[in-house]
Amino acid sequence: MAEGTGDLGQVAAEASTCTRCRLHSGRTQVVFGQGSPTADLMFVGEAPGFHEDRKGYPFVGPSGQLLTRLLSEIDIRREDVYICNVVKCRPPSNRDPQPDEIATCRGWLDAQLRLIDPKVVVTLGNFAARTLLGTTTGITRLRGRTYEFQDRVLLPTFHPSAALRADTSGRTENRTLKGMREDFQALAKLLGELPPPPREPAPAPGAAGPAAPREPSPGTAGPAAAPPASAPPRATAPAPPAPPEGREPGSEQLGLF
Numbered sequence: 001m002a003e004g005t006g007d008l009g010q011v012a013a014e015a016s017t018c019t020r021c022r023l024h025s026g027r028t029q030v031v032f033g034q035g036s037p038t039a040d041l042m043f044v045g046e047a048p049g050f051h052e053d054r055k056g057y058p059f060v061g062p063s064g065q066l067l068t069r070l071l072s073e074i075d076i077r078r079e080d081v082y083i084c085n086v087v088k089c090r091p092p093s094n095r096d097p098q099p100d101e102i103a104t105c106r107g108w109l110d111a112q113l114r115l116i117d118p119k120v121v122v123t124l125g126n127f128a129a130r131t132l133l134g135t136t137t138g139i140t141r142l143r144g145r146t147y148e149f150q151d152r153v154l155l156p157t158f159h160p161s162a163a164l165r166a167d168t169s170g171r172t173e174n175r176t177l178k179g180m181r182e183d184f185q186a187l188a189k190l191l192g193e194l195p196p197p198p199r200e201p202a203p204a205p206g207a208a209g210p211a212a213p214r215e216p217s218p219g220t221a222g223p224a225a226a227p228p229a230s231a232p233p234r235a236t237a238p239a240p241p242a243p244p245e246g247r248e249p250g251s252e253q254l255g256l257f
């Protein structure tokens with residue numbers, strides 16, 4: 001499993017032996033999360049799939065490749081964000097996580113949010129958006145705007161696997177992928193609007209040394225600073241119809257890149 005350092009690493013270690021819900025019985029390992037423990041930008045997906053369960057990291061299959069690609073298109077490195085899922089263990093045969101499993105696993109996600117303290121959370125797909133926003137509204141209606149969430153900004157978009165399942169022949173427009181690209185452009189704009197980090201105070205004359213630097217936030221997508229302005233819903237893009245949700249498809253479909 002991927003672990004962070006310090007408190008996050010400690011929580012990851014605790015989660016690695018979790019047996020709180022039935023999903024523990026079929027997993028190869030807990031897929032806790034991966035990325036910068038000081039990230040300003042955090043992605044929350046649905047559940048580990050086949051590849052994630054084997055490797056112990058989230059979004060390492062074709063969906064992960066698409067996520068990395070979409071990040072690169074807005075000049076964000078994958079290693080500078082934090083990525084995790086609503087549930088940390090792979091559901092059998094990639095079935096949907098059940099409500100009681102999501103509720104039982106919620107404590108680990110809350111700990112990640114508290115310790116990483118991202119300024120922007122992007123939910124990928126129905127389950128993550130519904131879980132964090134506490135709604136039954138589907139992703140097609142939720143996306144295209146931002147929401148205030150725990151003094152952060154939450155931006156919902158499709159799960160990458162939905163874009164991979166859409167038509168990749170090139171004969172018709174992949175509207176799910178187009179919608180994701182619109183959402184990532186909105187994300188880039190949002191990150192660009194975050195307030196700059198506070199300046200370090202200059203050391204007093206004669207002081208023994210420079211002020212202690214802030215814990216590094218290596219290349220996180222936006223500057224680390226005060227919380228973003230609250231985000232009442234605001235339209236950023238029209239919402240195309242969504243194909244069925246899900247996790248990693250079983251085959252590489254990179255033609256849409």
Ligand code: SF4
Pocket residue numbers: 015018019020021022023024030087088089101104105108
């Ligand atoms: S899915 Fe979450 S609550 Fe269930 S066993 Fe895995 S880590 Fe524990």
